[in-house]
Amino acid sequence: MSDQIKYLLDESRMPKAWYNIAADLPVPLPPPLHPGTLQPLGPSDLAPIFPNAIIAQEMSTERYIDIPEPVRDVLCQWRPSPLFRARRLEKLLGTPAKIYFKYEGVSPAGSHKPNSAVPQAWYNAQEGVKRLATETGAGQWGSSLAYAGGLFGLDVTVFQVRVSYDQKPYRRALMETWGARCIPSPSPETDYGRAVLAEHPDHIGSLGIAISEAVEVAAKNDDTKYALGSVLNHVLLHQTIVGEEAILQMEMAGDDPDVVISCVGGGSNFAGIAFPFLGQQLRGETTKKRRIVAVEPSACPSLSRGKYAYDFGDTAHLTPLVKMHTLGSDFTPPGLHAGGLRYHGMAPLVSHVMELGLIEAQAYGQTSCFEAGVMFARAEGIVPAPESTHSIRGAIQEALRCKAEGKSETILFCLSGHGHFDMTSYTNYLSGKLVDQQYDEKELAMALSMLPKVDA
Amino acid sequence: MSDQIKYLLDESRMPKAWYNIAADLPVPLPPPLHPGTLQPLGPSDLAPIFPNAIIAQEMSTERYIDIPEPVRDVLCQWRPSPLFRARRLEKLLGTPAKIYFKYEGVSPAGSHKPNSAVPQAWYNAQEGVKRLATETGAGQWGSSLAYAGGLFGLDVTVFQVRVSYDQKPYRRALMETWGARCIPSPSPETDYGRAVLAEHPDHIGSLGIAISEAVEVAAKNDDTKYALGSVLNHVLLHQTIVGEEAILQMEMAGDDPDVVISCVGGGSNFAGIAFPFLGQQLRGETTKKRRIVAVEPSACPSLSRGKYAYDFGDTAHLTPLVKMHTLGSDFTPPGLHAGGLRYHGMAPLVSHVMELGLIEAQAYGQTSCFEAGVMFARAEGIVPAPESTHSIRGAIQEALRCKAEGKSETILFCLSGHGHFDMTSYTNYLSGKLVDQQYDEKELAMALSMLPKVDA
Known part of the structure; x- marks a missing residue:
């Protein structure tokens, strides 16, 4: 034509490896700091909330990182x-x-979000994690993790920013159809959510608050890890x-x-x-x-x-x-x-x-x-x-x-x-x-x- | 893999022709009958509501009918x-x-509906039609014709069965985003719609009623034709x-x-x-x-x-x-x-x-x-x-x-x-x-x- x-x-x-821009940066990325010590973060600091494979990707400076075959098998449904x-x-x-x-x-x-939800769910499942907690705004990420978690047998709990939860009821229905639990944030389910609600009972929520709730759930439960849908190096990599x-x-x-x-x-x-x-x-x-x-x-x-x-x-x-x-x-x-x-x-x-x-x-x-x-x-x-x-x-x-x-x-x-x-x-x-x-x-x-x- | x-x-x-099963039937299809005379229908009986190319397809017994190149150009966006x-x-x-x-x-x-909406809109546009009237149930057909009509510069009016109009507000939003007008049926816009509403003001509607309304609009307006999303031979052909x-x-x-x-x-x-x-x-x-x-x-x-x-x-x-x-x-x-x-x-x-x-x-x-x-x-x-x-x-x-x-x-x-x-x-x-x-x-x-x- x-x-x-x-x-x-x-x-x-279909690409067999992800590209890691850290390998090509003219100036290295400033390191993340521990919130308590303000010292550069080590892998062990992230272990309570992320699986080891994800932590390794977060810190890697290798130019190309192989996409595991079982992840490619899922991605190729639409890629x-x-x-x-x-x-x-x-x-x-x-x-x-x-x-x-x-x-x-x-x-x-x-959306593009399953590109990272699928590998994140797979790496967690490989390391024996039973449940993922996450946040979502409009619901693109939450629904993607609901989908991916379901494929690998993980329970998924999603804290959705309240204003989006109210604006977009179909996204919640989508998450539930895939078997996830969706909670409007700020919620009474976490210490932090309760603290926000005590001060602002009608708070419309924000991604920052929803992240806090999901991280709190992951940090407090041994079988639960946290999954983030953007911002971090490994998500950008995927x-x-x-x-x-x-x-x-x-x-x-x-x-x-x-x-x-x-x-x-x-x-x-x-x-x-x-x-x-x-x-x-x-x-x-x-x-x-x-x-x-x-x-x-x-x-x-x-x-x-x-x-x-x-x-x-x-x-x-x-x-x-x-x-x-x-x-x-x-x-x-x-x-x-x-x-x-x-x-x-x-x-x-x-x-x-x-x-x-x-x-x-x-x-x-x-x-x-x-x-x-x-x-x-x-x-x-x-x-x-x-x-x-x-x-x-x-x-x-x-x-x-x-x-x-x-x-x-x-x-x-x-x-x-x-x-x-x-x-x-x-x-x-x-x-x-x-x-x-x-x-x-x-x-x-x-x-x-x-x-x-x-x-x- | x-x-x-x-x-x-x-x-x-991508197939270059549609397949017409009429060519291979062991027994011919009983003909459609004129509602007044009960005699087999001729092409001219359909001229008030359909363009000539569609009428020819409706009556054809050719085994393969070429898909026009401009139609293929649109279909290949997803086919x-x-x-x-x-x-x-x-x-x-x-x-x-x-x-x-x-x-x-x-x-x-x-859905599959654009497979017929695109050629129907194109044939109508080729023959100088300005507006299409149609019915829709869940909205799959109405939104498909809204999409296809928009591509070829046709105004589209959709009578949507009221129960679906109420159940599925997002479908209406989709039709309107593509520029169509969406009316719950039975509606006060047609003689037939008014008659139904006079007897049953809360009628939930049906495809049969919505078809009547759309056909009435097409029959009464010279610049308007009717488009059907299923049932007829040419739709099945597409x-x-x-x-x-x-x-x-x-x-x-x-x-x-x-x-x-x-x-x-x-x-x-x-x-x-x-x-x-x-x-x-x-x-x-x-x-x-x-x-x-x-x-x-x-x-x-x-x-x-x-x-x-x-x-x-x-x-x-x-x-x-x-x-x-x-x-x-x-x-x-x-x-x-x-x-x-x-x-x-x-x-x-x-x-x-x-x-x-x-x-x-x-x-x-x-x-x-x-x-x-x-x-x-x-x-x-x-x-x-x-x-x-x-x-x-x-x-x-x-x-x-x-x-x-x-x-x-x-x-x-x-x-x-x-x-x-x-x-x-x-x-x-x-x-x-x-x-x-x-x-x-x-x-x-x-x-x-x-x-x-x-x-x-």
Whole structure:
């Protein structure tokens, strides 16, 4: 076909290893610190909440880490995922730019999240763990772990941020269909949840609080470990299968991106598509100077407005300190519909490459993102998740810039998931009820002033 | 991989023609009759509501009909769809049978329905039609036509059966996101809708009533045509791309089904997977005596309990009379969750091959089907649409029969769609609120007694 729109890799070309950008960084990543001693963390410090294989990946500087065969056997149910050329969107925009997107909504849970949920569940099952506790925002991660845990015989308990639990009841139904237990957070089931509820009985919740609850459950129960859906090095590692495939698929298309774009919340989806391309540049394997753009919500702009500093990953300060762009662990982001992007911090690896000037950040309001999402749905047929509408907004902006400048650049973005469980958000948008939300500047200043004091 | 689970066809092997079983029938299909004259219908009788190309397909006896290139260009966004081996389900059941399923949930609308919505929208656009009116039950067809109409610049008006409109608000949001207008039926927008509401202000609706409303709108407006999502020959024709692909994929797997199973409502999904396999048998191209099984809901069992007779396709008696298995056009099926199976009649072609003894029918209650659906979701990861749970129930029954008989037969079923927009049904099932529904025997007897009197 002359106007090809779909690039599918044969299953035999599904990557056999994950790519670890730690091997190629010009400056090493600042180490995580123990929350008590403020000393660099050792593997044993993480043993109460993670299995050994995951801890080893978290600390590894090996460039490639093999994907275990039983994990590949599950991933190949929907992988390699398709790469599409968005020809109808290009035409609608009247842009000379070429727009490609990698589509991760083909997984059973409808997003990129199973790429890490499956290996995390498998490694835990291998080490005899019986139960996983986790947090979820919009529910993409919680449902993915529910799915993956079920495959390997693990019980899964999910603390879901309350505002998303209320906005997206179908996500809870999905988790329960796969056999998981889903609890709105803050909850009366943990010491920390009870403490938050005592002070704010109507708290809408945050990823930081839900992480604290899940970590508490894992730390207190011998048969239970914790699983995180973003932020940490091993999660970003698992997502690089997305970008590794995209490199092969862009070759199939006889093209090479000038701009690589993806939304960022905790950073795993962004790193998944971006790090393999960035790695080529760091290793000098390409002369192309690609721009790599992270798109975040203007209501929770950790990369654009956060401080690069050591901070806690959770609100109860149970986690290690990591150096990252943060709005402060006490900051509660507004209840925007892209629940997966409502996180006060940013993956240390993403923050680090931002500090090194290797990537750039843009921030958009949610009405502008839903506008882009509806335009995309009508042109390309796929209804995107609210998080993914940020990637689309970013791609459209770049395509319109190309139009203004008369440049036919190649744009690649990751469409991290579909919006089938987020249709209430679309109903609100289409009926004019959706508004841009703003964080409170005073609350942000306060949260930033309370960052832990660490010399590093 | 030794334990392969996914069989993907290369895009170049996507069928270039639809298969028309009318060419291979041992006895010709009884003709449709004009509702006024009771004489066989001519093409001009259908011209007010269908474009010429569709009318020609409806009446064709050519064995293969080419798929237009612009239609293929859209279909190839998600086609060829994958064929999976359900190894984890087999293991769970402890069956020696091999279970394969063809998965149609990969389309933008999440079901097989776009296979016909795309060509129907394209043929209408080619002939200068500006607007399409249609009916929908659960919303699978309405959302598919909303998607397809949008691609070719057509306005789409969907009359959705009220019980489904209320049960599945996300489906309406999906249709609106794609730009269609969605109206609960019976509605005050048509003469027939007003008449029904005058008598039964709280009527839960039925596909028969919604069809009447959509046909009325098309008949009264010159720029508007009607589009049907099942039952008619041309719709079944468009769906045969599913079975044509499955034949190639079963060859890839080095296997051949002993039993082909799918759910039936109007019949298009069933015919899509079954007719190409049945055609091989009718042409003597295989010596294998395959069983072909249609699974319907016990609350709306047109094949199992209906009468094979001439009847109207709609409740207002605006449509031609077709010979089919029918529960009577005045029969209102209970409000079961598999809204796509809530139809009083059955495709004439499916009814005809049933009468000829070429296929068999089974009926199951909805709790038994949801039980099968949850078992499947936990084993295979995909959450099926309520309609598709009937196919799974049928496949599990056959697999358990094989276990009891010690036979390692090959079972193939079509998983017509995912259940992402039906999660309320799962919540009801998981919380024990879902019950089997029964039609009223007296109502059925009454509806059957009122069938039109036709000598044929």
